[in-house]
Amino acid sequence: MKAVRIHEFGGPEVLKYEDVPEPHPGQGEIRIRVIAAGVNPMDWKIRKGLVGKMPLPMIMGLDVAGVVDSLGQGEVPFRPGEEVYAKVSIEEGGYAEYTVVNSMQVARKPESIGFIESAAIPTAGLAAWQALFDIAGLEKGQSVLIHGAAGGVGTFAVQFARWKGAFVTATASGTNLEFLKSIGANVVINYTNQRFEDIISNMDVVLDTVGGDTFDRSWRVLKPGGFLVSTVASIPEGAAEKHGVRAQTLVTRADGKELAQIAEVIDEMQVKPVVTTILSLSDAQKAHELSESRHMRGKIVLLVGEGPE
Numbered sequence: 001m002k003a004v005r006i007h008e009f010g011g012p013e014v015l016k017y018e019d020v021p022e023p024h025p026g027q028g029e030i031r032i033r034v035i036a037a038g039v040n041p042m043d044w045k046i047r048k049g050l051v052g053k054m055p056l057p058m059i060m061g062l063d064v065a066g067v068v069d070s071l072g073q074g075e076v077p078f079r080p081g082e083e084v085y086a087k088v089s090i091e092e093g094g095y096a097e098y099t100v101v102n103s104m105q106v107a108r109k110p111e112s113i114g115f116i117e118s119a120a121i122p123t124a125g126l127a128a129w130q131a132l133f134d135i136a137g138l139e140k141g142q143s144v145l146i147h148g149a150a151g152g153v154g155t156f157a158v159q160f161a162r163w164k165g166a167f168v169t170a171t172a173s174g175t176n177l178e179f180l181k182s183i184g185a186n187v188v189i190n191y192t193n194q195r196f197e198d199i200i201s202n203m204d205v206v207l208d209t210v211g212g213d214t215f216d217r218s219w220r221v222l223k224p225g226g227f228l229v230s231t232v233a234s235i236p237e238g239a240a241e242k243h244g245v246r247a248q249t250l251v252t253r254a255d256g257k258e259l260a261q262i263a264e265v266i267d268e269m270q271v272k273p274v275v276t277t278i279l280s281l282s283d284a285q286k287a288h289e290l291s292e293s294r295h296m297r298g299k300i301v302l303l304v305g306e307g308p309e
């Protein structure tokens with residue numbers, strides 16, 4: 001099969017579109033014929049060797065949507081031909097014509113959208129869902145500040161928070177402000193010429209997907225007992241206690257049950273993945289260059305195979 005692998009860590013040029021052996025599903029696993037594969041910043045962080053030195057060669061990619069192709073042994077609640085999506089493990093990789101994944105990490109894809117939009121969901125959608133609801137416990141009527149709101153995680157977070165009935169403030173550069181209002185932000189802040197801490201205060205939840213100075217300045221806009229959750233920054237020891245709030249760094253779990261919940265919300269037409277760039281699998285280098293710019297709106301997706309008629 002065709003796949004995009006790396007044989008060494010480095011720049012986008014180490015991504016190789018090449019022939020590799022097909023994987024076979026093991027106990028409790030399913031094999032998916034991949035139709036579309038999502039791209040995440042984690043992909044280029046892994047490619048650069050920033051996440052640790054994994055065994056090489058390795059197939060890149062964490063998010064797929066496609067069709068169940070075959071089943072491993074044991075209890076597997078899917079049948080060949082079902083249309084599914086999943087966050088796959090780093091060891092297997094998703095930039096490939098076939099991938100295998102534990103069935104616990106798989107869900108039926110949303111019926112109301114196609115494979116390309118479905119492949120945009122797993123990592124970013126699960127990150128937003130777990131950060132807002134599982135970790136910070138965001139509730140209807142609460143206020144939330146979302147940093148990096150125009151990005152992959154942010155576009156899901158804005159929409160999930162609005163779906164929940166929260167009041168959403170979102171940060172982005174000037175070109176993304178109207179867009180953020182169109183997907184549900186109540187208040188938008190241009191981080192290039194406004195300091196968010198001069199504008200808002202008393203937030204129940206802050207979701208930080210940017211880190212650095214943005215993370216450091218976020219403590220002061222929380223109400224006492226509020227929650228700061230970051231997808232990138234580690235929490236300095238004692239910082240949450242010092243500010244009288246709670247804080248946690250997200251580590252996204254691959255969770256098929258939550259993907260099924262997200263599919264329901266999408267099929268209620270309350271949330272829509274924002275896919276702005278579609279490239280072919282052989283264009284993975286270009287996809288990584290775009291993602292590394294840190295200024296993409298929504299998601300990049302690689303088209304891998306043909307969908308069912």
Ligand SMILES: NC(=O)c1ccc[n+]([C@@H]2O[C@H](COP(=O)([O-])OP(=O)(O)OC[C@H]3O[C@@H](n4cnc5c(N)ncnc54)[C@H](OP(=O)(O)O)[C@@H]3O)[C@@H](O)[C@H]2O)c1
Pocket residue numbers: 040041042123124127147148149150151152153154171172173174175176191209210214230231232249250251252291294295296297298
């Ligand atoms: N811990 C986990 O489990 C986990 C899970 C998912 C993601 N992550 C991490 O979370 C981060 C975000 O992921 P992503 O997929 O959302 O990335 P992304 O799609 O690449 O984010 C790009 C967005 O960031 C915005 N941005 C850049 N600098 C900003 C700033 N100073 N203030 C506000 N917005 C800013 C850009 O908006 P403008 O163009 O308007 O500047 C752009 O829309 C990545 O580092 C990723 O690796 C971690």
